[in-house]
Amino acid sequence: MRATGGRVTVVDREVSGGCPLDCPDACSWIVGVRDGVAVTLRGRPEHPFTHGTLCVKVNQYLDHAASPDRLRHALRRTGPKGTGRFTRISLDVAFDEIAERFDRVRHEYGGESIWPYQGTGNLGYLQGLQGQAGARLWNVLGASEHDMTICSAAGLVGADLATGTHRGIDPESLAHSRLILLWGVNTLTTSHHQWRFINKAREQGAYVVAIDPVATRTAQQADEHLAPRPGTDAALALGLLNVVVAAGGADRDYLADHTLGWPEFHARIEQFPPERAAELTGVSRAQIERLGERIATTRPTGIRAGSGMQRHAGGGAAVRVLACLPGVTGDWGRLGGGLTYSTDGYFGGNREALLRSDLRAAPVRRLSMTRLGQNLLDLTPPVKALFVYGANPVVSNPDQQSVRQALAREDLFTVVVDHFQTDTADYADIVLPATMQTEHLDVLDGYGHMYIAWNEPATVPPGDCLSTTEMFRRIARHMGLSEPSLYDSDQELAAQLLASDHPSLDGIDVESLRRDGWARLSYPADFVPFADGFPTPSGKLEFRSERAVEAGFEAVAGYTPPRESTDPELAARYPLSLIAGASHFFLNSVFANKPELRRRAGPPRVELHPGDMAARGLTDGTPVVVFNDRGSFVSTVYASAHIRSGVVATTKGHWMKLTGGSTVNATVNERDADMGGGAVFHDNRVEVEEWQPSAARD
Known part of the structure; x- marks a missing residue:
């Protein structure tokens, strides 16, 4: 019981x-x-x-x-793309059609004209993104490589330039911090288990500061909140460091023994006195000085950075500077000090055994997922077959109008794998019903902790639902492909993943993980990751990086401003910066169709500072249109003192078909951040006006 x-x-x-x-x-x-x-x-x-x-x-x-509207059978399109009109077909018919179209595309245009478009809907090593499910098939077919850029790419590159890796401290070690900076992360909504370790630190006297343009749930629970203008985080960090150095908080011994390029980085810090940092960020000089002095005198200081703060033109530079901050104070050498951005990579499973890069006959082009619209409309040779899994790009991608236009191409054969008929599925030629997590085998880790888990199937899938791995086996079979590894079972794949001599898996194998259900990776409970040096070319934290120069970035960590805010003409026409944070009740676009969670989330809304509301003559509950040159969406506006002036805030993930029109990403540019090809969701200038139905912009 x-x-x-x-x-x-x-x-x-x-x-x-x-x-x-x-x-x-x-x-x-x-x-x-x-x-x-x-x-x-x-x-x-x-x-x-x-x-x-x-x-x-x-x-x-x-x-x-168990939802009654869950997809349980394969579907074939019967109406124009985007209308969502389908008829049920058998799995054999579906896979026959997929095999025939893939073969035709390969022979007429080459394998590169197939694009396997994978998203973050599943992060499993067998069924999802972490193991790049389906990579073996795509390698055999010579398909274009999918570049996963939509989430945290810019910050991963920025952290790596400073520390030689994007792996930082164990998030649990924040329990040992005495000052915690929650930078651009709404922990209580997006990783609420972290809060228990923050509270442990508070019980020992730790002070918690939230840094976010919006006073989120987390910021309201913090001891202090700083609200910088979107995209100015690096300027704020450099301003804080200016105060730290002036207050004598730089750890001279650590700088001499464990860092490279301190004189140059020191010169960069001197360019950001508190008054300049205040002007750039909109945070008061008094707040900058007060927090800078606190950082200078509080050991250890731990930083938890979120991916939202790097979704702009200078996102990689911002995380790079944050990774440098604990090098100035010496906190990288202390338990509870340093930066945690992502723990992805601590798990040393044999990913290559899953990917089988050796099956690819020749290098092929890489296609950025955040450039979906542009790539589908402009590439030569063109993309002729698109296989979408774990993704809902009509809702989640930048430049919604471009994405919809591209997916409406009649010559583009599109397969969508999902649990529900999403906005993206409405554009598919074939829809395949996928298993959910209780119905298939998988191995998981987290990018915010140090554990792995075994996911045993608990129930039989409903209807014709198939696991991702089984779908790829069936496509290979229907195409008549002879490569034996394409038919490996899920159990064989799990064994190959865990057959690794990486020290993180000491004492962990298939049998023990399946028996126990979970395991901590083989790292000490309290470990300082860079106590013996950094995995950089110099073995030190690199304020100055030759790798950065070779990649076309500035040699010394610094500030790159948000692009749209530094264009005076654009900023005058569109004076508000739009931020779309995570909903407390949706996860990206997952659950946005669940009635109970939709009820709790409420209808889509935007929030403005009361002064910005008054300047536009708006009152609570007024229907408004949020717009720029790229597109618009209709919502309802409310005043909130939790929003800093000059910002309009909303939440992401709402489905178009459930909200009656375009959503927030209709206004977002399909443009890259400074590093890693990351997206620029929060580098987005808009205006807000009362909505007049007769003059609707949508």
């Missing part, structure tokens, strides 16, 4: 699993099964990070999996 919500539910067995969604916490869970049906779901209580709790979204995962 299992108690759930005050009731006692009888179960036949309990099955170990884990959450595959795009969240740092990657919860370890237990599924209770009765008569072949999953009836309970709970966080694993003994797991040090999950600690027995799931989020408000995933708590209802079993209801989501």
Whole structure:
């Protein structure tokens, strides 16, 4: 028996699993099964990070999996693209059509004209993004390589230029911090399990500062909140460092022994006195000086940075500077000091065994996922077949209008794999029904902790739903491909992944992971990752980087301003910066169709500072249009003192078909950040006006 919500539910067995969604916490869970049906779901209580709790979204995962509108059979398009008109077909017919079209495209245009478009809807190593599910098939076919740029790419490159890796400190070590900077991360919404370790630090006297243009749930619970203008984070960090150095907070011994390029970086810091930093960021000089002095005198200082703060023209530069800050104070050498941005990469599983790059006959082009519209409309040779899985780009990608126009191409053969008929699925030629997490085998880790999990299938998939791995096996079979590894079972794939001599897997194998359900990677509970040096060419933290120069970046870490805010004409026409943060009730566009979570989230809304509302003659509840030269969307506006002036805030993930028109990404430019080809969702100038239906811009 299992108690759930005050009731006692009888179960036949309990099955170990884990959450595959795009969240740092990657919860370890237990599924209770009765008569072949999953009836309970709970966080694993003994797991040090999950600690027995799931989020408000995933708590209802079993209801989501049993939803009556879930896709259970393959579909073929019968109406114009975008109308969502389909008829049911058998799986054999679906895979025959996919095989025939893939073969035709390869022979007429070459393998590069097939684009496997994978998103973050599943982060599993077998079924999802972490193992690049399907890579073997795409390598055999010579398909274009998919460049996963939409989420955290700019920051990953920036952190790597400073430290030689994007891996930072163990997020659990923030429990040992005495000053915690939550920089551009709404922890209570996007990684709420981290808050328990922050509270442990608070119990020991730690001071918590949230840095975000919006006073989020997290900022309201912090001890202090700084609200910089979007995209000015690097300028703020350099201004804080200016105060740190002036206050004598630079660790001279650490700088001499463990860093490279301090004189040059020191000169860069001197260019950002508090008054200049205040002018650039909109944060008061007093706040900058006060926090800078606190950083100078508080050891250790730990920084948790979120991906939202690097989605602009200077996003990579910003995370690079944040990675440099603990080098100035020496906090990289202390437990509880340093930066955590992503722990991805601590898991040393044999990813290459899954990818099998050796199956690719020749190098092929790489296509950036954030340039979907441009790539589908302008490339030579053209993309003629698009296979979308774990993604809903009509909702999630920049330049929504361009994406919709591109997906409407009648000569583009599009397959969409999903659980529901999303806005993107409406543009497909073939829709394939996918299993959900309780129905397939997978291995998971998290990019916000140091654990891996085994996900055992708990129930039989409904209807014709197939796992991603089985779909790729069937495509290979229907195409008559002879490469043996294309037909490896899920159990074989898991064994190949875990057959690694990497020290992180000491004592962990398929048998032990399957038996226990989860394991901590083989790192000490309290470890300082760079105590023995940094994995840079110099072995030191690099304020100055030759690799940066070779890649076309500035040699010394510094500030790159948001592009649209530095264009005076554009800023005059569109005086507001638009930020679309994560909803507390959706995860990207996942769950945005679940009635209960939609009810709790409420209809789409935008929020403005009261002064910006008054300047536009707007009142609470007024229908407005948010627009720029790229597009527009209609919403309802409310005043909020939690929004800094000059910013309009909303949430991402809403489906077009459920909101009646374009959504926030209609206004976002399909343009790259400074590093890694990252997206620029928060480098976006707009204006807000009262909506007049007769003159609608949408």
